Amino acid sequence: MSNNESNLLPRLPTPLVKQAVGKFLTVPTPDGESGITVDVARWRTIEVGQPTTLHICGYNRDGSTMMQLIVDKEPVTQDEYVKGWSRDISWEHFQGLLDRSHLMFVFQVPLENGECGCPDLFPPLSLEVVLRYEDVTTFSAKDGTDNWNGWMRGEAAADPRDLTVRQDGNGYALFSNTFTSRSSGVLLSKSFQDLEVGRVYTFGIDVRRWINRYAVPVLSLESSAGVIVPPTEITSAVNRLEGSFTADSSQMDLEIVSHIATGVGNDYIISKIWLTSL
Known part of the structure; x- marks a missing residue:
């Protein structure tokens, strides 16, 4: 695909986190709220049954890298086809994160049946982690x-x-x-x-x-x-x-x-x- 053809493709939506304020996500302790909700607006080629994948990546307080596969090739449902894609994620996944570090949400869906069969990467969402004292x-x-x-x-x-x-x-x-x-x-x-x-x-x-x-x-x-x-x-x-x-x-x-x-x-x-x- 040429650069000109690529520029003609519709822009894919960026994931959104309902609990984020601007570019900041305050992470409470486990006895606080139950978690966060990640939404992705309907994309032009959304279809029922499309496999969806969501990774979250960040940095832990001990210096290690955090990478978790939250959604692994889960199919788009009929409800998501109408309203857009959405998943709830428990706060347990975010314990141990480094304060003021960046947390990346990476959403992928295979949009076309090309030779590679690789999923298309939607624009990732980056949020700054603020640990609640x-x-x-x-x-x-x-x-x-x-x-x-x-x-x-x-x-x-x-x-x-x-x-x-x-x-x-x-x-x-x-x-x-x-x-x-x-x-x-x-x-x-x-x-x-x-x-x-x-x-x-x-x-x-x-x-x-x-x-x-x-x-x-x-x-x-x-x-x-x-x-x-x-x-x-x-x-x-x-x-x-x-x-x-x-x-x-x-x-x-x-x-x-x-x-x-x-x-x-x-x-x-x-x-x-x-x-x-x-």
């Missing part, structure tokens, strides 16, 4: 008394009785009992060493009041750079305190701060703490 703390019966996934007691919980892990419904949670009148200040703090400067993170907790008498608890979320969530009264319903900040250092301290000193009332339950990237 996720640090989630929940509680269990096996937890200790002063270190919960790196969250350490502060001066507002100096008395060992102030914070205890106990059963809460079908699960476990961290109960703040405020045994003393020295319950204001840093309740819990954790030092994070691996943040990306300039990246936006979300810091949050699920908390509720559990003895609805006397002093109402007031909590805030703070970092070594400033306030993330201002002082907020805690009610008996689950309160989701959550705010975002931009990391100005790879090492930052996060804090849950109590603003009520009294031990009369001022009791609450923390069921979950998280730090995730946007």
Whole structure:
């Protein structure tokens, strides 16, 4: 086939990933969304029964190359003939990828019965991998008394009785009992060493009041750079305190701060703490 003849052929569609934003694909951890969807628009010579192939190629954190055959000569269905080709891919295929590396989606279909019988290569899709940072703390019966996934007691919980892990419904949670009148200040703090400067993170907790008498608890979320969530009264319903900040250092301290000193009332339950990237 001459170059002139080649230029007259209709352009083949590039694969698209629904979950990508522009040229970026954020890869969550396995307990996040189920996966991604790769779509290829109808091409001019699409036929029911055409064998389709999809490879994904990239780079792993250990320096190795990742190449996976996701779809191996699977025939075009009647539904795909009408709507275009589509496949769901589990996030499990993307674990171990190198952050900020490029991930290539290569789609192939034999369009004509030529002598070679080789599949035609559609324009590949290249996306930049962005690994989602996720640090989630929940509680269990096996937890200790002063270190919960790196969250350490502060001066507002100096008395060992102030914070205890106990059963809460079908699960476990961290109960703040405020045994003393020295319950204001840093309740819990954790030092994070691996943040990306300039990246936006979300810091949050699920908390509720559990003895609805006397002093109402007031909590805030703070970092070594400033306030993330201002002082907020805690009610008996689950309160989701959550705010975002931009990391100005790879090492930052996060804090849950109590603003009520009294031990009369001022009791609450923390069921979950998280730090995730946007």
